[in-house]
Amino acid sequence: MRLNNQDSQKKALVFACTGAVFAAVMAASLLRGMFFAGEIYPVLTVWLVLCGIFCAWGQAVSALLNDERRDHVLMIHVVNKPALILLGCPLAIFVLYALAGLRGPVSAQETTDELLRWAFYATFALLAYVCAADRQGARLLAAIWHVTGMTLSLSALLAVCAQLKLPYAVAYTAAPE
Numbered sequence: 001m002r003l004n005n006q007d008s009q010k011k012a013l014v015f016a017c018t019g020a021v022f023a024a025v026m027a028a029s030l031l032r033g034m035f036f037a038g039e040i041y042p043v044l045t046v047w048l049v050l051c052g053i054f055c056a057w058g059q060a061v062s063a064l065l066n067d068e069r070r071d072h073v074l075m076i077h078v079v080n081k082p083a084l085i086l087l088g089c090p091l092a093i094f095v096l097y098a099l100a101g102l103r104g105p106v107s108a109q110e111t112t113d114e115l116l117r118w119a120f121y122a123t124f125a126l127l128a129y130v131c132a133a134d135r136q137g138a139r140l141l142a143a144i145w146h147v148t149g150m151t152l153s154l155s156a157l158l159a160v161c162a163q164l165k166l167p168y169a170v171a172y173t174a175a176p177e
Helices: 005-030 037-065 081-103 108-133 135-160
Strands: none
Touching: 005 037, 005 108, 005 135, 037 108, 081 108, 108 135
């Protein structure tokens, strides 16, 4: 089976999205779950720039390869309600934080942090959905989830059993601190 240019561009974009999802999962694992604002600014800057590049790449592929048909190669088809809800909820919360930011928030810094965090969640869900829509992307995504789960489980078990010293691990001790 020979792939034409359209299929190879689409596969390359799916693999790039899968790589971005893998990088985000690893960053979340290494940065204590993306819960601390000081750590997420550099990661989110790179992430949102990558998502912009992927969107531009997808639009360029669609424009170059489908001039005569005027449809999109990389159109994301959401075919069932659960997928629509899963993709729409983070985006809806992002929009609510944006509206709260426009109204004059109580804490501009915290609203900005949450706005960035929910932008990350929404784009992450979208990229994961794009990856899962392709057969090879879905296999890679499943492998990423399994490897991440095994790594987190083993590191937690080793930290509790005192074989691995992690800086932010929860450990049992007799010291009051």
